[in-house]
Amino acid sequence: MNSDFIAVFNFIREVRHLPEQVREEFLTYKCNYYQFFIRVALVVTCFAEFLFIVSDYALNEEMFRPTLIPRASIFVPMVFYIFAERRAKSRKVRTFLNYFLAECVVLSTIWSVFHLKDKAHFAEGSFSMNLIFIVLGIGSSTAFCVGNYIFFFAEILITNAIIHYENLMVILSLNLPASLAVIFAQIMLSLASYDSFRMTRKLDDMLKTDPMTHIGNRALLDKIVVNNTLKNAENPTSLIMLDVDHFKEVNDEHGHEMGDAVLKYLAGYLNSHVRKGDHVIRYGGDEFLMIMYGSSAADSFHTMERIRHDMEQDEKKPMDFTISDGVAEYRDDFSKALAEADTALYQVKKHGRNSQLIYRTGFGMEPGYVRTDGSQQQNQAGTAASDR
Numbered sequence: 001m002n003s004d005f006i007a008v009f010n011f012i013r014e015v016r017h018l019p020e021q022v023r024e025e026f027l028t029y030k031c032n033y034y035q036f037f038i039r040v041a042l043v044v045t046c047f048a049e050f051l052f053i054v055s056d057y058a059l060n061e062e063m064f065r066p067t068l069i070p071r072a073s074i075f076v077p078m079v080f081y082i083f084a085e086r087r088a089k090s091r092k093v094r095t096f097l098n099y100f101l102a103e104c105v106v107l108s109t110i111w112s113v114f115h116l117k118d119k120a121h122f123a124e125g126s127f128s129m130n131l132i133f134i135v136l137g138i139g140s141s142t143a144f145c146v147g148n149y150i151f152f153f154a155e156i157l158i159t160n161a162i163i164h165y166e167n168l169m170v171i172l173s174l175n176l177p178a179s180l181a182v183i184f185a186q187i188m189l190s191l192a193s194y195d196s197f198r199m200t201r202k203l204d205d206m207l208k209t210d211p212m213t214h215i216g217n218r219a220l221l222d223k224i225v226v227n228n229t230l231k232n233a234e235n236p237t238s239l240i241m242l243d244v245d246h247f248k249e250v251n252d253e254h255g256h257e258m259g260d261a262v263l264k265y266l267a268g269y270l271n272s273h274v275r276k277g278d279h280v281i282r283y284g285g286d287e288f289l290m291i292m293y294g295s296s297a298a299d300s301f302h303t304m305e306r307i308r309h310d311m312e313q314d315e316k317k318p319m320d321f322t323i324s325d326g327v328a329e330y331r332d333d334f335s336k337a338l339a340e341a342d343t344a345l346y347q348v349k350k351h352g353r354n355s356q357l358i359y360r361t362g363f364g365m366e367p368g369y370v371r372t373d374g375s376q377q378q379n380q381a382g383t384a385a386s387d388r
Contacts, residue, residue, distance in 0.1 A: 011191050024091075027141055029200070030193045031091045034139035039085060041135045042101050046078040049105050052112070052125070059118045070111035077104040095140045099148045102132055106152060110159050119163065123171045126156065130178045137186030138193070145186045149179045212260060213267035216281040221289065224279065225334050238300035240290040241341040242325035245353040247286040250321060259286075261318040269314070273307050289338075297329040297358045304356055322354040329359075 018026065049071065056067040081101040088094045106129055113122045129152070137145045153175070160168055208220035244250065244262060251259040263286060270280045270290065279291040292300045304325050312322070326344025330337040340359040348355045 008188075008191070011194075012187070015191065015194050025201075026194060026197045028091045029197050030190070031094060031139045033193075035094060038098055038135055038139050039082075041132060042081065042098060043078065045105055045132050046074045046101070049074045049108055052109075055121075056112060056116060059116050059121065061117065066115035067112040070108055070115060073111065074105060074108040077101055095144050098136050098140070099144060102129070102136055102148070103151060103155070105129070105132070106155055110155065110163070114159075114163050120166050122165060123167055123174055126171055127174045127178060130175070130182050133179075133182050134185060137182060138189045140186075142183065142187055142190065145183055149183070152179075210267075210282040213264055213282050215267045215271055216279055218281070218283065220279070221281050221283075224291070235294035236296045237330040238292045238295050238297050238327055239330060239337050239341045240292065240300055240304055240325050240327050241283070241338070241345045242288050242290070242304075242323050243345065244286040245322045245324055250319070254319060258319060262286075262321055265316070265318050266311075266323065269311055270307065273310070289341075297327050301327050301356065301358050308356070324348040324353050325356045327356065327358045 015023075015026075053064060053067055053071045056071070057064055060066055078101065081097055085094055085097045088097060106126070109122070109125055109129075113119050113125070133145070133148065133152075136148070153172075156165075156168075156171060156175075165171060208216055208223065210217040244266065247259065247262075250262055263282075267280065267282065267288065270288065274280060274290065274292065277293055279289075281289045281291070283289040290300075290304075292303065295303065304327065308323060308325075311317070324345060326341045326346070326348060328337045328340035328344060344357040344359040348357050
């Protein structure tokens with residue numbers, strides 16, 4: 001038993017100390033996963049709220065009219081909720097809308113109670129709201145859950161000044177313990193969700209990681225493209241396609257183990273020499289794709305020039321080898337930018353390797369390029385990359 005409490009305590013501490021980005025990712029994951037069920041539960045609750053008019057009929061001496069409008073009023077926020085929730089992009093907005101509709105159910109109930117001759121049964125009605133609060137809690141943060149209960153008790157206390165509940169203490173004594181139980185259940189369910197999130201994230205990372213070089217693979221690239229994280233109107237983004245010169249000869253003359261060692265070294269070196277947030281992706285075979293955010297093609301060209309020069313001097317290389325790369329700037333069309341970077345790399349290979357080139361619009365198929373030794377070459381289609 002003690003070990004269980006220790007495990008829960010450690011779990012809670014781990015969740016509390018999550019980095020803000022990971023915490024937001026977890027809460028978004030939880031909200032997205034349960035939102036459909038929460039939406040259905042809230043809509044069903046609204047219809048159930050209206051159907052309480054049947055019990056109102058019995059309590060009000062067989063009269064429908066006094067509580068008809070209060071009960072039916074719940075459909076106004078329900079329609080608004082259905083319209084707004086489907087269009088909400090933010091996790092916080094959707095969670096707010098969930099609790100907003102739940103509190104509208106509470107207000108509709110209180111309004112109906114105001115028109116009842118026998119108000120004693122509001123204790124049971126208010127207590128039943130804890131059921132929907134449990135459902136809302138599985139898709140929200142603990143802060144939202146606690147904030148909702150503060151608002152819930154404030155509603156009861158404020159409306160008591162108008163309605164004068166006959167059994168206010170009974171209402172509070174029922175709901176206070178229930179609120180603590182719901183908050184505790186929300187915390188436990190959040191821990192269970194976090195455990196699922198952690199495993200899902202681990203599997204996702206494995207799927208997006210190249211097993212040999214331990215950098216991103218094509219699956220990560222697909223996610224970057226689908227999420228459109230390349231687009232930034234204020235700062236340019238550059239794509240760099242590169243590969244190992246004469247890699248086939250490395251495998252043929254030194255063996256595939258040496259070839260693998262070269263790829264592992266290159267991946268690690270590139271990954272350790274880019275800024276946080278940039279990506280190094282194994283595109284296939286000995287080809288690598290680098291994505292540099294907030295970096296123009298010219299800036300990325302000079303960055304790669306420095307990386308290539310420093311790597312040539314590195315004594316930790318498994319063997320002496322060189323790389324070539326092509327640089328292109330992203331302009332709202334990833335496929336086009338990737339093709340441009342690939343074309344630039346092709347031209348480098350065509351003219352001698354151990355070089356790099358910036359793709360420029362208007363170059364045609366044979367733009368100029370710069371060799372490692374700094375000498376410029378250009379053709380009739382355009383100027384050298386260093387003149388950019």
